Amino acid sequence: MHPFAVRRLHDALAYTAERVPKKIAIIADGQPYTYEALLGEAKAVASTLMARGFERGDRVAIYMENSFSLIAVLYGTLMAGGVFLVVNPQTKEDKLSFILDDSGAKFMFVDGYFAHNFVPALSKPNQVGVLIVRGTQPVPNAVAQPVIALDEIDRSSIGPIDGKTIELDLAALIYTSGTTGHPKGVMHTHRSIGFAIHSIIEYLDIDESHRILNVLPLAFGYGLTHVFMTMRLGATLILERSFSYPAQVLNRLTEHEGTMIGAVPTIYSTLLSMHAKKPLCFPLVTRLTNAAAALPASFVAGLGEIFPNASLFAMYGQTECFRTAYLDPSLIASHPTSVGRPIPGTEVELRDADGRAVPQGEPGILHVRGPHVTVGYWNLPDKTRELLRDGPLPGERILCTNDWFRFDEFGRLYFVSRNDDIIKIRGEKVSPIEVENVLHSIEGVREAAVIGIPDERMGHAIRAYIAKEEGSPLTEKDVQKVCLARLENFMVPKEVVFLAELPKTQSGKIRKKSLEPSDSE
Numbered sequence: 001m002h003p004f005a006v007r008r009l010h011d012a013l014a015y016t017a018e019r020v021p022k023k024i025a026i027i028a029d030g031q032p033y034t035y036e037a038l039l040g041e042a043k044a045v046a047s048t049l050m051a052r053g054f055e056r057g058d059r060v061a062i063y064m065e066n067s068f069s070l071i072a073v074l075y076g077t078l079m080a081g082g083v084f085l086v087v088n089p090q091t092k093e094d095k096l097s098f099i100l101d102d103s104g105a106k107f108m109f110v111d112g113y114f115a116h117n118f119v120p121a122l123s124k125p126n127q128v129g130v131l132i133v134r135g136t137q138p139v140p141n142a143v144a145q146p147v148i149a150l151d152e153i154d155r156s157s158i159g160p161i162d163g164k165t166i167e168l169d170l171a172a173l174i175y176t177s178g179t180t181g182h183p184k185g186v187m188h189t190h191r192s193i194g195f196a197i198h199s200i201i202e203y204l205d206i207d208e209s210h211r212i213l214n215v216l217p218l219a220f221g222y223g224l225t226h227v228f229m230t231m232r233l234g235a236t237l238i239l240e241r242s243f244s245y246p247a248q249v250l251n252r253l254t255e256h257e258g259t260m261i262g263a264v265p266t267i268y269s270t271l272l273s274m275h276a277k278k279p280l281c282f283p284l285v286t287r288l289t290n291a292a293a294a295l296p297a298s299f300v301a302g303l304g305e306i307f308p309n310a311s312l313f314a315m316y317g318q319t320e321c322f323r324t325a326y327l328d329p330s331l332i333a334s335h336p337t338s339v340g341r342p343i344p345g346t347e348v349e350l351r352d353a354d355g356r357a358v359p360q361g362e363p364g365i366l367h368v369r370g371p372h373v374t375v376g377y378w379n380l381p382d383k384t385r386e387l388l389r390d391g392p393l394p395g396e397r398i399l400c401t402n403d404w405f406r407f408d409e410f411g412r413l414y415f416v417s418r419n420d421d422i423i424k425i426r427g428e429k430v431s432p433i434e435v436e437n438v439l440h441s442i443e444g445v446r447e448a449a450v451i452g453i454p455d456e457r458m459g460h461a462i463r464a465y466i467a468k469e470e471g472s473p474l475t476e477k478d479v480q481k482v483c484l485a486r487l488e489n490f491m492v493p494k495e496v497v498f499l500a501e502l503p504k505t506q507s508g509k510i511r512k513k514s515l516e517p518s519d520s521e
Helices: 009-019 033-051 068-079 095-104 110-120 191-202 221-234 246-255 264-278 299-306 381-389 431-438 476-486
Strands: 025-028 031-034 057-064 083-086 105-112 130-134 146-147 169-177 184-189 211-214 236-239 259-261 287-290 309-318 323-329 340-341 347-351 364-371 389-390 397-407 413-418 423-425 428-430 445-455 460-467 495-498
Touching: 009 068, 009 105, 009 191, 009 221, 025 033, 025 068, 025 221, 025 397, 031 033, 031 095, 033 068, 033 413, 057 068, 057 095, 057 110, 068 105, 068 221, 083 397, 083 428, 095 110, 095 169, 095 184, 105 110, 110 130, 169 191, 169 221, 169 323, 191 221, 211 246, 221 259, 236 259, 246 264, 264 299, 287 347, 299 309, 347 397, 381 397, 423 445, 423 460, 428 431, 431 445, 431 460, 476 495
Parallel strands: 025 236, 057 083, 057 105, 083 169, 105 130, 130 146, 211 236, 211 259, 259 287, 287 309, 460 495
Antiparallel strands: 025 031, 169 184, 309 323, 323 340, 340 413, 347 364, 364 397, 389 397, 397 413, 423 428, 445 460
């Protein structure tokens, strides 16, 4: 394959496997896999899909933990001409059911040990036609769909596979929470993701020698960038399921000589706590990146001790464009609250609420221009029109982030506030309505409202305000227990405050502004 022919995301894997077939592509749970092995597994997945009636543009839901198999399924879907959607395996039955129905996914790959979540979701009407299970399968007859064991699919004599897509075709749906309480499917093409990856590689200045540690879920755009960067460069990905066992992850970082880490403030906070008890030092790491939430300025010095040879990149982005801006590492100490300048090949501008350019020095809503911008929200044309605004060229659309920023005199960006009430926790967008719906379902809850409160480790945490029915014995632990059973862990309220009445506007709506923490909190 000629390098100029690497246009679609899966072309990068094929090109690299042809160039360096025996090089280690992925180290997952400590087990190495070559590019040749990854390509072979991806082709087997694609062949399995196509043999069962898969058509160009079909969606494939992936409900799996970070693993070699997940990445093979992702690339196999692309090779077959399809669209992947990775769903965080923390996602519970109701939301999973909604995503399957909304996306119209015809195939679903799952880890068998998550049957308690996906089996109930599949019992509801949706379009999933075939279930492919890794590991322990669900109880026979528990689902209506035909069940295939991933370990038993045919891997013999598979020739070239081409789903006939071009780079303008849809490659991924990334579901993110919205103000309606239902997640929205952000649509990304091969071109939008590929451009973002090339731009990130450029400003990070990395190459095929790098060994990239990823502990972030691949349902999250930040985690996906590590996969696509690795395959495009011909580098090596050290893939961990999570950061739940930090000592094990750090042992593997040392054992496999990792040179780059992408993380969020909660992970860096854990590292600093460990460092305070027993000094840590990883001199081989040369790149650290932070996204999803602002990195506290107080973290910078300590991270410099743990990673003495690493450049630290503070970054800002949204699922709708992967990455928007980055701060040059040389400025992290002097300008720790800035997210820097637009990524290479893109432009940004600040507009007021009516879409007019704001004067120099005034805050405005950030608008992003570039090939990395999403083509819209799946099945939500009205929301898409709100998201994508008129650009400088006739017919061009640019992204309205709904985040307020300001420029300094050198063109560096500083975050001011959000334009909506979405709460961002560890990079995940949380819709207050989704949490409030669960709170309102609890016996003894009369009124409920949710807000975000500052949290140094997570960026924000959730505080729930509840007015109880008279005589209700409901406690904070009772509320958290119900939420833990029905919501992802990061959506569970950190604090529950009981009030006799929640403050309201004249029209009877709960006045959340009156609940927001003061500067003294």
